[in-house]
Amino acid sequence: MSLLDRIAICHRHDLTRYLPFKVGADRIGFMRPDLAGELKRFPSVFRVAADAVSIAEHLDTFDYRSAAIDSVMRELRQEGFVRGWRDELFTVAAHYGAEPLFDLERAGVPLFGVKAYGVHLNGFVRRDGEIWLWVGRRAANRPIEPGKLDHLVAGGLPSGVKPFDNLIKEAAEEASIPKELARRARPCGALSYRMELDGCLRDDTLFVYDLELPADFTPRNHDGEIADFRLLPLGEIERLLAETSDFKFNVGLVIIDFLIRHGYLSPERPDYSALALALSRRP
Template sequence: MNIYAYSRAEATPLTLLERIQSLDATRHVSSYVAFVISGHCVGQIHRRLIPLLLSINGDGRIPLFSRIQGRCGAEAITLDDDLSTNEERTRAMNIVTDDLIRNGIIKCRHGDRYGLYNEGSNVRELLCMVDRNAASCFGATSVGVHLLCYRKCCVRTDRQDSIQDCDAGSVSLWMAQRSESKSSFPLKWDPTVAGGQPTDLSFVENLVKEANEEAGIDDSLARRATAVSCLSQMTSKPNGTCMKQSLYHCWDLEVDENFLPYARDGEVTKFELWDSDKLEDEVRQGNNLRPAMRLVVVDFLIRHGIIKPDDEQNYATIQAAMHRERLILWSE
């Protein structure tokens, strides 16, 4: 039985709200403890990973991690407090990444690096960097950019030189099928362009880069995209590991009938133009999307007037379910 489409108790199709809520990984919270750096909660660690982390030593054979307890007996794993600078902590996380690879927790390094931040201060403070493939083991917030290239569908009148105003709810969206070689959700579908956000690029520069690499979109066209939303949810792997906050920064780009994306870097198998009926059918009962992209497509359908409050009884609750705050397991 597909956990993304049906409830476990019965084969009754889930409502759209339930399909969104089924992606929320906070149901696994009892399997996690906080990950603390310099007294700040920066993520969470699965309990199964704790014995390995406690066995990892840094320079001078000093353990890099230790257990601590906070208010009300809350348990946490902390990085060595003697590592007082961003550079020292980043070197330590590089050692940890090597151990994760040697123990088969992750296959290899990605190359891009994610930051672990103190989110509690008025100014977001970078505490250290960690390889992207290892970051999810520590609950680092995953940030992605998503470009949605769409067409308005106009209806011609009897006159050949005249076109009626487009129906506000009549749009089509270019969708990208993930490559069969992708390590997660191969051959599932994403909106036009999707990519992780590295720390060394601005959002717009990364969006432009990904648009060119994945879909062959010219830089000048990609820069016309409009930032429209940021979605948030706690996500995990299907087995409940690697729980983290996922942020989806979305841009809309209206394109004309001459626009045709094409796969460039091997991450996409093909592109297809899906109309609003197919998009809505997919988010309500399909299983072709990468599961997390259900949020991005639902947000698109709401913003373009396809899913309306008069037609969807859970409209407000769906909106709230797509904007969840980061789970904090430690009080400073």
């Protein structure tokens, strides 16, 4: 394992294993063939062809599409096909900022292979001129990567919520960061990846924030998603990323970006250029 390997993991996928998923002429996702087979039972909602799956043409508004797809998703949930139901809607669009096409239950997002968005916060402190990073360990009951190390604050972007507002909410729930402190977080760009995980295609964009925390700040979790926190020097963070699989799969992307932006990883490293260019890769 290396830092480059950590990045490469988040870009591994084979699109030949999936069918394009469309609204009109626009491809908005990639669907597993077994899901396409299930959707043949709902011809009033989905048109399933040999080379693509699309939403029925008469569902021509956001509300119509959302209601019809939600009805199908709930039936597939009852049959056990859709698992990990979250009762949380994500908005689906061709790209960020584009016209919303429909809302989709979060558990269905990777099944349909549509783009999803989230926020990740690098919460750090300075000790004797060195940067230390707060990380959390995911609770054992998390549906994805239980027990893995994670950011101090991270979360998916629900329908109708702006990224910074979501960050403020997640900061309070996951780490007890007061609103006035969380508002000091600085946006630092976005990272995208497309990867296969648990037989589904994840096509995610992460909005990245940095927040320098007071030296005496101690995070406390409220929502049960984080088992504990630890404060680690960047050298140990790099070692864990490069030598172990302790971190959740997408956290490595954001931390490597942090290490580059804060000068911990410098152009003197032989792999510096490869790391920086790999991070800028777009699916």
